[in-house]
Amino acid sequence: MRRRLGEALLGAAVVCLALLLRYGATTVAAEPSLDITEPYASPLELLLSPDGSRLYVLCQGTGEVRVLEAASGRELQAIPVGRSPRGFFFSPDGRRLFVANSWDDSVTVIDTKSSAVTATWKAGFEPSSVVEDGAGKTLFVADRIGNDITVLDAATGAEKETLEAGRGASYLAMTADGRRLYATHVYPNPTPHRTPPESEITVIDPVRAQVIDRLKLESIAGAFHVALSRDGRLGVVAELHPKNLVPLAHVEHGWAFVDTLTIFGADVSSEPGRTVEVPLDELDRYYARPFGVAIAPDKSRIYVTHGGSDVVTVIDTRRMLAYVHAHREPFAEDLSASAHYVVARIAVGKNPRGVVLSRDGARFYVANRLDDTISAIDTRTNRVTQTIRLRGPEKVSALRRGEQTFYSAQYAFQGEFGCANCHIDSTFDGLQWDLEPDGFGRDIVANRLIEDLRGTEPFKWNGKNPTLAVECGVRTEMYFWRSQNYDDLRLADLVLYIRSLPSRPNRFRAADGELTSAQERGRAIFNRTVDKLGQPIPQGNQCAYCHSGPKGTNQKSFDVGTKKPTDNSGLLDTPQLMSVALTAPYLHDGSAATLEEIWTVYNPHDQHGRTNDLTKDELNDLIEYLRTR
Amino acid sequence: MKQAAMIGLLLAAVVASAQTAAHPVKHVHAIAQTQRVPAMPRYRFENFTTANGLPDDHVFSVLVDGDRVWAGTNNGLAEFENGEWKTYTTADGLAHRAVLSLALDKRTGDVWAGTMGGLSRISAGRIDTYTQLNSGLSNDVVYGVSVEGENVWVATAAGAGRLNTRTGEWSLYNERNTPMVEIWAYGVSAAADKVYYAIWGSGLLELNQKTGVWDKYDDPDGENEIVLLKDQGLIHEIVTSVSYVDGVVWAATYFGASHYDGRFWHNFLTKDSGLPSNFINSIKGVDRDRAWFCTDKGLAYYDGANWAVYRPSLETGKAEMTVRDAAGKVTEIPVETAPAHNYILGIDFQGPDIWVATAKGLSHGVYQR
Numbered sequence: 001m002r003r004r005l006g007e008a009l010l011g012a013a014v015v016c017l018a019l020l021l022r023y024g025a026t027t028v029a030a031e032p033s034l035d036i037t038e039p040y041a042s043p044l045e046l047l048l049s050p051d052g053s054r055l056y057v058l059c060q061g062t063g064e065v066r067v068l069e070a071a072s073g074r075e076l077q078a079i080p081v082g083r084s085p086r087g088f089f090f091s092p093d094g095r096r097l098f099v100a101n102s103w104d105d106s107v108t109v110i111d112t113k114s115s116a117v118t119a120t121w122k123a124g125f126e127p128s129s130v131v132e133d134g135a136g137k138t139l140f141v142a143d144r145i146g147n148d149i150t151v152l153d154a155a156t157g158a159e160k161e162t163l164e165a166g167r168g169a170s171y172l173a174m175t176a177d178g179r180r181l182y183a184t185h186v187y188p189n190p191t192p193h194r195t196p197p198e199s200e201i202t203v204i205d206p207v208r209a210q211v212i213d214r215l216k217l218e219s220i221a222g223a224f225h226v227a228l229s230r231d232g233r234l235g236v237v238a239e240l241h242p243k244n245l246v247p248l249a250h251v252e253h254g255w256a257f258v259d260t261l262t263i264f265g266a267d268v269s270s271e272p273g274r275t276v277e278v279p280l281d282e283l284d285r286y287y288a289r290p291f292g293v294a295i296a297p298d299k300s301r302i303y304v305t306h307g308g309s310d311v312v313t314v315i316d317t318r319r320m321l322a323y324v325h326a327h328r329e330p331f332a333e334d335l336s337a338s339a340h341y342v343v344a345r346i347a348v349g350k351n352p353r354g355v356v357l358s359r360d361g362a363r364f365y366v367a368n369r370l371d372d373t374i375s376a377i378d379t380r381t382n383r384v385t386q387t388i389r390l391r392g393p394e395k396v397s398a399l400r401r402g403e404q405t406f407y408s409a410q411y412a413f414q415g416e417f418g419c420a421n422c423h424i425d426s427t428f429d430g431l432q433w434d435l436e437p438d439g440f441g442r443d444i445v446a447n448r449l450i451e452d453l454r455g456t457e458p459f460k461w462n463g464k465n466p467t468l469a470v471e472c473g474v475r476t477e478m479y480f481w482r483s484q485n486y487d488d489l490r491l492a493d494l495v496l497y498i499r500s501l502p503s504r505p506n507r508f509r510a511a512d513g514e515l516t517s518a519q520e521r522g523r524a525i526f527n528r529t530v531d532k533l534g535q536p537i538p539q540g541n542q543c544a545y546c547h548s549g550p551k552g553t554n555q556k557s558f559d560v561g562t563k564k565p566t567d568n569s570g571l572l573d574t575p576q577l578m579s580v581a582l583t584a585p586y587l588h589d590g591s592a593a594t595l596e597e598i599w600t601v602y603n604p605h606d607q608h609g610r611t612n613d614l615t616k617d618e619l620n621d622l623i624e625y626l627r628t629r
Numbered sequence: 630m631k632q633a634a635m636i637g638l639l640l641a642a643v644v645a646s647a648q649t650a651a652h653p654v655k656h657v658h659a660i661a662q663t664q665r666v667p668a669m670p671r672y673r674f675e676n677f678t679t680a681n682g683l684p685d686d687h688v689f690s691v692l693v694d695g696d697r698v699w700a701g702t703n704n705g706l707a708e709f710e711n712g713e714w715k716t717y718t719t720a721d722g723l724a725h726r727a728v729l730s731l732a733l734d735k736r737t738g739d740v741w742a743g744t745m746g747g748l749s750r751i752s753a754g755r756i757d758t759y760t761q762l763n764s765g766l767s768n769d770v771v772y773g774v775s776v777e778g779e780n781v782w783v784a785t786a787a788g789a790g791r792l793n794t795r796t797g798e799w800s801l802y803n804e805r806n807t808p809m810v811e812i813w814a815y816g817v818s819a820a821a822d823k824v825y826y827a828i829w830g831s832g833l834l835e836l837n838q839k840t841g842v843w844d845k846y847d848d849p850d851g852e853n854e855i856v857l858l859k860d861q862g863l864i865h866e867i868v869t870s871v872s873y874v875d876g877v878v879w880a881a882t883y884f885g886a887s888h889y890d891g892r893f894w895h896n897f898l899t900k901d902s903g904l905p906s907n908f909i910n911s912i913k914g915v916d917r918d919r920a921w922f923c924t925d926k927g928l929a930y931y932d933g934a935n936w937a938v939y940r941p942s943l944e945t946g947k948a949e950m951t952v953r954d955a956a957g958k959v960t961e962i963p964v965e966t967a968p969a970h971n972y973i974l975g976i977d978f979q980g981p982d983i984w985v986a987t988a989k990g991l992s993h994g995v996y997q998r
Contacts, residue, residue, distance in 0.1 A: 146795070148795075160736070162779065163737050210737055212753055214753050594764060596763055616787070617767070620765040620801060
């Protein structure tokens with residue numbers, strides 16, 4: 001009996017070991033729960049009260065600002081704000097807290113003394129961060145979908161103007177003297193097809209409320225937080241440097257992504273407007289998706305969170321500047337450079353995002369979005385001294401685990417990138433990629449939005465992946481990660497998460513669904529079966545045939561005459577139309593810079609719908625309708 | 630019969646008027662001979678050409694934004710700041726080398742340039758371009774541009790258009806949805822209440838922004854080149870430029886100019902005003918009473934009663950300034966400088982100074998008194 005038990009235990013141990021070897025340690029962790037409906041807090045950004053006693057946590061998942069006692073982490077209050085808040089800011093006098101609600105297109109104004117919401121102001125399309133000027137007269141709101149910065153009267157919330165910013169305008173930082181405001185953006189600005197991506201730091205004079213300069217960020221697609229030293233002489237931007245023009249065949253040595261900082265200001269160069277890009281990665285290890293940045297009050301250290309690597313990088317500023325001054329550019333692709341100035345890598349929670357330093361610079365806090373914790377770190381020792389767990393579900397749901405997988409870079413070779421590198425904040429990246437299986441330089445494909453994917457199968461532009469499990473599983477393992485992939489359970493959770501992503505509110509369609517007259521005319525053109533000459537339009541050439549149903553796809557493949565010499569086939573999956581207004585460039589290879597170009601340039605023979613009988617204003621109407629989808 | 634008699638009388642009146650009102654050079658008084666010459670603004674003109682930094686001598690348009698001056702030339706968009714010229718070309722993303730029109734978004738400081746190849750926005754050095762292929766713009770030849778709130782209004786060779794910069798929506802206006810007969814839109818002047826379009830061969834178009842209703846103002850004489858009914862309506866169908874200021878419309882044609890205050894028309898012709906030519910490329914109102922006229926024979930200023938003309942002499946090329954008072958007496962004012970050329974294409978104001986686009990250079994009129 002005893003021997004049998006021993007054999008059984010041994011057998012079980014062997015099975016466990018086999019499972020461990022097959023699936024990795026994560027598989028044997030607690031089973032994720034499917035029945036959790038309570039939202040996770042998902043802390044995204046942090047602020048400290050002017051006296052440092054309170055830690056304000058922007059909880060994206062619950063749509064709240066939670067106020068914690070900074071010393072203990074005890075929750076004092078929870079203030080409901082709008083949907084999916086993405087950024088917040090204290091007024092210079094500390095009396096008001098402004099919150100940018102990305103899915104409500106609003107700014108919530110909170111009286112910090114009473115913690116009461118005193119106003120909700122309308123802003124642009126998808127407000128993502130907010131800053132008040134030093135005089136307390138003007139509020140600047142970065143709008144991710146609007147690609148602009150809305151300027152509001154800080155007393156009344158009345159809109160004064162909108163300033164043209166970079167595409168996907170999202171993050172703002174004001175100099176301490178209030179003389180300059182800097183803005184970054186998460187999607188690259190439009191550039192000609194198959195040319196390096198380009199981004200900018202938009203420089204604003206907050207007093208005049210005008211853009212006065214645009215610092216070019218060459219080869220950058222995805223710029224996140226920008227921070228400024230107190231003396232205003234050093235600026236730092238966390239960013240992604242993709243290599244989307246070369247085949248994704250050679251992943252090592254940063255041939256898919258390099259994670260970098262752009263530094264600028266008088267400390268960097270005496271040449272006005274000069275920027276310098278410095279890498280954060282190492283030769284055989286990547287620190288994926290730098291997001292939050294903080295500069296120590298004495299400027300001695302720079303702290304950078306890495307959303308894909310669950311790490312904070314600590315940089316010795318003096319050594320970094322010395323390296324920059326002593327070497328010739330470019331350094332961005334020299335992955336040995338970081339050894340000269342990175343002094344620590346601090347492990348924190350999952351998907352670290354916002355970072356805030358105490359006023360004396362003795363400690364900093366990091367918001368770990370995907371495990372609902374806040375890491376408190378001693379800047380002297382670079383050690384986590386406290387982990388604050390936020391109120392919320394204790395168990396990890398299957399959906400949550402899928403989200404953690406989506407945002408993690410641990411599955412790619414040397415941790416170089418994860419799903420969220422190309423699907424920024426679960427959207428897209430505005431880039432075209434050369435993926436290896438089709439042959440080098442062949443089948444260039446544009447990235448697609450991944451919201452509301454149910455009922456849009458198959459996947460890939462050639463329609464060869466029938467399910468998300470195939471799309472995200474074997475294919476991703478072989479062609480993207482080049483490394484250990486997730487086990488079946490984790491893949492199932494990842495698919496669950498991606499399928500759960502809702503479509504964002506459509507800004508071009510009235511709240512009651514009613515269409516404008518131009519949109520109505522466009523809908524009629526979309527649905528027409530007879531052209532303007534009275535000739536029947538063949539079924540395959542009617543917009544509404546291929547782009548049918550609520551998602552705008554009949555899930556079949558067609559040749560619409562857009563095959564390029566580098567394409568192996570002209571047969572393409574019909575893409576869904578949801579939020580199509582946001583996802584330029586268009587066509588399978590991103591060759592159409594705008595919706596208009598699909599028909600004005602790439603449809604000479606009416607293969608992509610019968611459109612050449614339309615006048616320009618009728619084509620405009622059709623596009624107005626498409627923008628409501 | 631009555632009608633024929635009436636036309637005969639009118640024609641006689643026109644001929645008589647032309648004989649008495651015209652002021653050929655022989656009637657010009659030297660300043661020493663006159664006692665009471667109206668005080669009209671005087672300028673010292675500093676001229677810019679390719680010799681001192683301008684990318685091309687042919688300047689279609691000029692725009693002032695504080696200390697910055699923009700010149701739309703035949704070979705790029707030039708920006709003058711701190712005494713230096715910087716040129717934007719197609720290599721920088723400009724839609725086309727020939728920049729026909731310019732407008733400033735006063736709130737943001739962005740400049741909009743209408744070119745022969747599309748519409749460009751210049752925003753702190755970044756240029757975004759809209760063409761008939763990549764956007765809802767109806768035609769790449771953008772003769773006129775005007776900014777009103779978040780809307781950019783364009784006049785193109787294929788009708789009018791409006792871009793809502795917030796939503797990206799384009800609205801086109803042409804013969805199908807307005808009273809526009811010809812679709813050759815030459816100029817636009819937009820305000821929160823009304824938008825006016827100068828249509829080459831199709832009069833003046835007005836959009837009431839509150840009601841969305843379009844109205845059309847035509848020459849009551851039709852396409853007749855002889856003015857039979859002066860001050861009864863628009864002076865001519867070929868409208869080249871419009872300026873809407875203080876609720877008053879100033880319209881330029883190739884056959885004279887018009888002033889419309891919403892009730893009454895007042896027209897200007899060389900024969901009965903100080904206009905140096907009826908061929909007017911551009912017009913810019915200062916207020917209800919005052920305006921500048923850019924003609925093929927010099928730059929003219931009207932202060933509501935008196936006229937001043939600034940140009941190189943048509944005969945000698947020497948700098949010339951003449952003042953015509955309300956009574957029609959013309960006085961020559963001795964001056965040392967004049968605009969770079971008498972073929973004037975555009976004007977803008979910089980405080981008391983003026984900047985003038987001509988066919989042979991850009992001129993800065995430094996106000997003297």
